[in-house]
Amino acid sequence: MAINKIKIEEAIRSTTMFLNNETIEQQFEKKVLKEMAGYKKMNGIATKEGLEAFIRQEATSVKKIITVLGISGEKFKRVVTMIRVGKGYTFDSEWDETRLRKELCEKQDLMDEFCELLLNGRNLDKFKSKIPRFILNDFRIDQDILNRLCNDDILRKLTKSSVSSAYNKAYANYYAQQITEQLKAYAEQYGLHYQYAPVEGMGTTSLYALTNTEKTIIVNFQFNLTTSKGQTDYAEDTIRPLRKKSGTKRNIVMINMLDGAGWIARASDYKKVYYDCDYFLNLQNIKQLEIIIKQTFNISEQ
Numbered sequence: 001m002a003i004n005k006i007k008i009e010e011a012i013r014s015t016t017m018f019l020n021n022e023t024i025e026q027q028f029e030k031k032v033l034k035e036m037a038g039y040k041k042m043n044g045i046a047t048k049e050g051l052e053a054f055i056r057q058e059a060t061s062v063k064k065i066i067t068v069l070g071i072s073g074e075k076f077k078r079v080v081t082m083i084r085v086g087k088g089y090t091f092d093s094e095w096d097e098t099r100l101r102k103e104l105c106e107k108q109d110l111m112d113e114f115c116e117l118l119l120n121g122r123n124l125d126k127f128k129s130k131i132p133r134f135i136l137n138d139f140r141i142d143q144d145i146l147n148r149l150c151n152d153d154i155l156r157k158l159t160k161s162s163v164s165s166a167y168n169k170a171y172a173n174y175y176a177q178q179i180t181e182q183l184k185a186y187a188e189q190y191g192l193h194y195q196y197a198p199v200e201g202m203g204t205t206s207l208y209a210l211t212n213t214e215k216t217i218i219v220n221f222q223f224n225l226t227t228s229k230g231q232t233d234y235a236e237d238t239i240r241p242l243r244k245k246s247g248t249k250r251n252i253v254m255i256n257m258l259d260g261a262g263w264i265a266r267a268s269d270y271k272k273v274y275y276d277c278d279y280f281l282n283l284q285n286i287k288q289l290e291i292i293i294k295q296t297f298n299i300s301e302q
Contacts, residue, residue, distance in 0.1 A: 014284040062097040175223035224262030235272035243276035
């Protein structure tokens, strides 16, 4: 039975919006509870002595401070950069949380400036003259911040936001595992070679593929819960160049697969990926891959 590319309406309607894996859920629940316990150790940071002690004793102290303040890592880095330049430090690149803590622990003058900013910066002219009030007011450890450390509901929300990227990545890996296991199973069933390696004529990037040396099926896939510029980059910088190359080769079939609520929310990028392939699948209709394999490699029905 010949198979045609599914219509975009059917593709969208059959998208798996969320995956649910109990192992992953338990893993991140434990992570959240452990993180919450760590944040509760911060209840002494309202004084210079307590804040400095916390920074020196806790390896992830800067990350925890950023989370409790409720500000973005990028905004935090900009203000830290301003302090560094103002104190005459040579500027090579921005420091991440680990590097900042290291420098704070090694340079007392920097530690003093940092603690002063967080504890009283909003009242000091040297900070008010350089940092807009809209930004400066976020860099404050006060009673409201301390109350967050005593409220499990608020603390859980703050903690979950700090591990959300790892959570999304765990599910993206889980999605990839399901698809690659299916590819391996079909390869074994039909005597094909499964590979994750560059495909001849398709550049140097490693691709998931099934081949019998004469013909090749390339399978691209991605799962996204949230929206991001990365989806546009994936559609335009990864999928489109592959399609331009595969479209000129009669021995290559290109299949794209997308799932996750983030892709449906990013409709314009979803459509780019949908159109730039020979066939489009998702988890709900992945079994159609078997028909495509038989059709591509001229495998007769058993």
